[in-house]
Amino acid sequence: MDAETQLLGLKADKDKGLPARYLAYRFTPGRGPAVIWLGGFRSDMTSTKAAALDRACQEDGRAMLRFDYFAHGESKGDFMNATISIWLDDALEMIRKFGGIAPVIVGSSMGGWIALLATQRLKAEGRAPGGLVLIAPAVDFTERLMWAKFPEEIRREIIDDGVWYRHSEYSPEPYPITRSLLDDGRKHMLMNKPIHIGVPIHVLQGAKDPDVPIQYVDLFVNSLMQDDVRMTIIHDGDHRLSREQDIATLIRITREMADEAGQKTAAA
Secondary structure: OOOOOEEEEEOOEHHHOEOOEEEEEEEEOOEEEEEEEEOOOOOOOOOHHHHHHHHHHHHHOEEEEEEOOOOOOOOOOOHHHOOHHHHHHHHHHHHHHHOOOOOEEEEEOHHHHHHHHHHHHHHHOOOOOOEEEEEOOOOOHHHHHHHHHOOHHHHHHHHHHOEEEEEEOOEEEEEEEEHHHHHHHHHHOOOOOOOOOOOOEEEEEEOOOOOOOHHHHHHHHHOOOOOOEEEEEEOOOOOOOOOHHHHHHHHHHHHHHHHHHHHHHHHO
């Protein structure tokens, strides 16, 4: 049975540019390490992969958290005001509240980038995750997969008007790409310097992903020279990786990561 949706209120922090907000979430209690789902850009906690992973955690008696970022899904907020900084803070607040000891964070697309950024912050607090499962991780996507690929006319519209509305096969309505989102994203870039995350990472990638190409993810993986990184490639997989066989692979990888994290925690 799915957990009921609840709301978590977060106070404004003007110094950090964070608005007051209410985040929708579903938490299923259980044993640790907990699994925490970080969704993608414009996705929500009811997505096929998130729901399937939740059911698997319930079968295992494992704690599971999924939530909607600011201006996503059932959470409140105006997408025009959304930034990577806000979504990162959303993730950190949720992980601190529900993650427990050494949670396994599963980040999909943009959620992969958020998971990496959150892990760096949590490690500095002495609360390192037990591991990361990254599905088509869109690291630095606002700069490298958006701005760098936009033609000059779109760049000029964003600079002059502060926003450009992008059509997507994943949404019936165009959605805003704002100058503030792009500017803020530059504050959080990882691939412009050596990366060391310090926890086990397993990347799940579709070889036919048109949105976060496998060549791009290879560049990211190759930059993690100091980390324990594994990569599973689904050769006929696209960006969604939502087919039954794709989800079975995701569940297997997450279970393995959670079991390893639990063994390390018990031995510590």
